Amino acid sequence: MANKNMIIALVLSFIWSGLGLIYAEDMQKGIILAVVAVICYILMYFVSPIFGMVVFIVWIYSIYATYKQVKVVNGQ
Template sequence: MAEKNMIIALVLSIIWSGLGLIYAGDIQKGIILAVLAIIAELIFLFVSAIFGIVVFIIWVYSLYATYQEVKAVNGE
């Protein structure tokens, strides 16, 4: 697999949880995180503001997982 650019991957994850993982090649985990983020954001918007914390946690985990995946793909 070709090397992936860390900055591009992290920017994609900042834009939307899971996109960086999809770019890095872990498509299944990326889609799961993206769907979880959508569900958490909908609950946050329409049910309970406390889910803002869950959205933030998913976002931070997505950044961490993207960082680890890109390092693994690049052999670092």
């Protein structure tokens, strides 16, 4: 298991929820967060803008989870 670059992981999570987790070798959680983000974006545009808050919460959690996962992978 190779060390992962924290900056790359966080930038990926900043771009799209879950990408940083996938980079940091947590495929299951990364894919789930990416799918939840897509579903919430769709619901935000077609159902209610309230889902925009959910997208924001998922995005923030994704960045936090990526930070924690990279630390675990790097053994810190």
